Amino acid sequence: MPDKPLTPAQTAALIILMVEAGEVTNPELAERWGHTLTGKDRTQLNDLKLVESKKVGRSYAHMLTDAGWARAAEEFRDGVNAPKGSVGGALRALVFGVHRxxxxxxxxLAEVFARDEDVRDGTATPGEVPGKPRTVPGAGTSQDPETRPDTGADTNTGTDLETRIRDAYRRLASAPNAWVGLASLRASLGGAGRREVDDALRLMIAMPGVRIVPFDNQKALTPDDHDAAVVIGDQARHLIMIGA
Structure with missing residues (x-):
C-alpha cells in the first residue's frame, strides 16, 4: 500500500482527474461529477506532488502529475480507500475489474483513460495530448528546432532511428521479451538526439509488440533513470520491451 493513505475525497479526486486525463477546473468538476478539489484536500495533494493546481480566474484548475498517475496505479493495484456501503463497494469492485x-x-492507466480526441485518427499515442509541450526530465520544452540547444547529437529520425533502437534493445535484452531500461537504451544509441529518440519512442509505442511502461517501484529509480524517462500521456516511462 502507499505510505500515506489518501482520504476518500482525495481518492475520488485522483480517480476523477485520471478519467479526465487533462487539465480541468473546479466548475467543470462540479458540473460533470458533482465533486471539486478544494481546501485541505487540494493542498495535501499538491504537497504530495500528486496533483498540479493553478489559479484560473476565481477558481482552480487541476491535472495529475507523473507521481499522481503512479499513485493512481498503486491505488488500483492495492485497493482504493472508499467509504463503506453500496456506492463504496461498487467503486472498489470497479477498480478491481479495471486493474484485472x-x-x-x-x-x-494512461492508455485506458486516454481521451478520444487525443488518439483519434492515430495522430497521438494513447494518453498523449497533441500540441501540448512535451516536458522531459533533463531536456528543454521548446518545440522550435531553431531554439533547440545544440548537443552535437545525431539527428537521424524515422525508420533509421527505429531500427537502431530495435538493434540496441536486442543487444541489451537478457532474454526474449525482457524489459530494458531507457537509461541503458539511450546510452547505447551512439549520441542520438534526445528529442529524436523521444519522438521515435512515442511512435513505436503504438506498434505491435512494443511496450514502454513506468517502473513500478518509483523509489528504486536512480537519477539516470529519471533523466532517461520518456513522457507519454503525462506519465514518465522508464522501461521498454519489444516482443518477437
Missing part, C-alpha cells in the same frame, strides 16, 4: 483488465492486457 490492465494486468491481463499489459496496458497502463
Amino acid at each position: 483488465f490492465i494486468r491481463r492486457t499489459d496496458q497502463t
Whole structure:
C-alpha cells in the first residue's frame, strides 16, 4: 500500500482527474461529477506532488502529475480507500475489474483513460495530448528546432532511428521479451538526439509488440533513470520491451 493513505475525497479526486486525463477546473468538476478539489484536500495533494493546481480566474484548475498517475496505479493495484456501503463497494469492485483488465492486457492507466480526441485518427499515442509541450526530465520544452540547444547529437529520425533502437534493445535484452531500461537504451544509441529518440519512442509505442511502461517501484529509480524517462500521456516511462 502507499505510505500515506489518501482520504476518500482525495481518492475520488485522483480517480476523477485520471478519467479526465487533462487539465480541468473546479466548475467543470462540479458540473460533470458533482465533486471539486478544494481546501485541505487540494493542498495535501499538491504537497504530495500528486496533483498540479493553478489559479484560473476565481477558481482552480487541476491535472495529475507523473507521481499522481503512479499513485493512481498503486491505488488500483492495492485497493482504493472508499467509504463503506453500496456506492463504496461498487467503486472498489470497479477498480478491481479495471486493474484485472490492465494486468491481463499489459496496458497502463494512461492508455485506458486516454481521451478520444487525443488518439483519434492515430495522430497521438494513447494518453498523449497533441500540441501540448512535451516536458522531459533533463531536456528543454521548446518545440522550435531553431531554439533547440545544440548537443552535437545525431539527428537521424524515422525508420533509421527505429531500427537502431530495435538493434540496441536486442543487444541489451537478457532474454526474449525482457524489459530494458531507457537509461541503458539511450546510452547505447551512439549520441542520438534526445528529442529524436523521444519522438521515435512515442511512435513505436503504438506498434505491435512494443511496450514502454513506468517502473513500478518509483523509489528504486536512480537519477539516470529519471533523466532517461520518456513522457507519454503525462506519465514518465522508464522501461521498454519489444516482443518477437
